[in-house]
Amino acid sequence: MLVGVPRELKNHEYRVAITPAGVVELVRRGHQVLVEAGAGDGSAIPDAEFRAGGARIVAQADDLWGEAELVLKVKEPVPDEFHRMRPGQTLFTYLHLAANADCTRAIVAAGIDAVAYETVQLPDGSLPLLAPMSEVAGRMSVQVGAHCLERNQGGRGVLLGGVPGTPAGKVVVIGAGVAGMNAAAIALGMQAEVIVLDTNVNRLRQIDFTYRGHLQTVASNAYEVEKACRWADLVIGAVLVPGAKAPTLVDNHLVSTMRTGSVLVDIAIDQGGCFADSRPTTHDDPTLRVHDSLFYCVANMPGAVPHTSTWALTNVTLPYVTALADKGFRQAVGDDPALAKGVNAVRGTVVQAEVAKAHGLPH
């Protein structure tokens, strides 16, 4: 099959949908891979590495889309790409179509098969193509939190690990899922004191068993969240209620009672945020001040580390990519219920009820 990987056009998107490892794997299986010139630049993967893996570098995106039977992307097509989609082509990428009427209409008009990373779902309900981005955001949250705690950033002036003879920094992680436990692991690695809160006590049992006293687990409720926040130098919000806006767990009054110069990182900002005063911020201007605390609320944290994010994402997409290339769209989704959940459109007909409902389309 002819697999095409264009350069991402969305503003500030530096990831790319394949690595040289993916190229080698596809070529080894007898497929041809076309990569647009410069597609890997933002992730520090030069054309030469793709070429060495067996890819053909294509100068013009129009030519690539014109030839490719399977197009791999990171983000949904932007308007400049709409005219490039062709009937019968398969597109595999993050789509988030329920929130994007223009892109949905373009996919319908083009008559393509569209598979969305974010709706690929394993039988246990987990979302394997979202997990790596939660891992990245979770690990980054402690790194950015530690930086914000520096005095010249407006923070309390606390070194998370302390030094011999001084107390370590105090880190509270609310939500012990993928992002939260990656945050906790990094905070422990920096030798901070760590408390993890979750409403799911079974989850806390597993964590307690794994960490054996190196961190404290606490059942999450308003009383415990308040107590933990007053104790903390750094609070990381990493909760998720599937399909719902994030619950508000820290209100303005509680922030007013927290330690001067404390830092709150709201990873859940992409779901509305779990602190009442959170507002989406950008990598260019990532923080806002609330009372005497500093909030960090960047909605696309993995965008700051595109090299790592590209490798993390493509590690998990590649098995699905090889299935689509080896078997073709129909058989690949027929054979794998997880991939079938990712299908958003078949030959231009929207098949996800939520997307169809959001845009008044039949399905």
Ligand code: NAD
């Ligand atoms: P997850 O489902 O793995 O974990 C969420 C956890 O929150 C679960 O353990 C759940 O029990 C817990 N929870 C729910 N309500 C709670 C409450 N009231 N108190 C305490 N815990 C509660 O989810 P995840 O993959 O770790 O994602 C966490 C959040 O990070 C999501 O909102 C996700 O969209 C977001 N995220 C943000 C970025 C970013 O760049 N900002 C990147 C990736 C993911």
